[in-house]
Amino acid sequence: MIVLQRWLVSVTGLAFGLYHAVLGTIMLLDGKDHKPFYVIAALTIYVLVLVASVTLYAPMRLPWFQAWANLVAVFAVPLLMQFQLSQEQKGGYGTWYVAAMATLLAVTAIRQYKFLAWLGLAVLYVEVLVWGGVGFLVNSGLIGALLFVVAATGLSIGLESTAQATELFTEEAKLTAAKSAATSAARFERQSRAQEALRGALPTLRNIVSRGGQLLKNEKIEALLLEAQLRDAISGGDVIDALVRDAALEARRRGIEVTIRDEGGLEGCDLLELETIRFEVVSVLNRTTSGRVVVRAPKGEKWRLSIVVAQSGSESPDEFLKLGTRL
DSSP: OOOOOHHHHHHHHHHHHHHHHHHHHHHHHHOSSSOHHHHHHHHHHHHHHHHHHHHSOOSSSOOHHHHHHHHHHHHHHHHHHHHHOOGGGSSGGGGHHHHHHHHHHHHHHHTTOHHHHHHHHHHHHHHHHHHHOGGGHHHHTHHHHHHHHHHHHHHHHHHHHHHHHHHHHHHHHHHHHHHHHHHHHHHHHHHHHHHHHHHHHHHHHHHHHHTTTOOOHHHHHHHHHHHHHHHHHHHOGGGOOHHHHHHHHHHHHTTOEEEEEESSTTTTOOHHHHHHHHHHHHHHHHHOOSSEEEEEEOSSSSSSEEEEEEOTTOSSOSEEEEEOOOO
């Protein structure tokens, strides 16, 4: 991709625009049949609005007052020049202001004021043709002015489209980066929980190995509970936090079969909704006195997480909750 520095574009555009002022200055120095005051006024107005439009404002879109100042200049400069030019001075440097106004209108169009640019072109056409007549159309530079504004309008539309595409790409890149960061954070949290669970299980595992698996009844129960906690840490994903883990442990101590699986249903879930869902899981686990509890966060469903509470051998559940809404 070729990237042009702003200062280079500004200098190039300013140099092109000031070329017309140079032609007007040559006419002024020529000193034939014109009033210097009006030429100096026209040159001053043109140079001021041109320099301001090209160099002063960082955003692509001009401030509204500058765009309207350009339109006023397009109205005033031709009148100042025509007021003191004779019909014999239609050619040569005498019509420098037509190309100058076309340049100013092109800058106005490129900098996101296309309507004002075309309005200014209409004003310029009226002023020049009223002064010089229809026969002056070809030699006045008005045709070139029209082509210049047409090209500037096309460039302005292209720049708008590019700016919108760039803004959309930037927003998508930000969203992608945010999702990636959230996914990485969630993965790191799950890994940390799994490692923490493994570290907590090491003493029990060493005890099992050292005793050749010969455990007392209560030790076997604790080993089974530990195995269930490890399973939760691996398959529970974002459902598991300290409160859910402790509630599941206490439910299992009461003889309840607990299954917790995160299949991707909580991806993209904001923190407040996630905490609300976890709170409901804890509430269900704490109030269940028998049977089994299946907590599942399915991917592809309209809800984020379901909780089924049922008794062993029962065909219908005691509770079937669907939590969260997927957009």
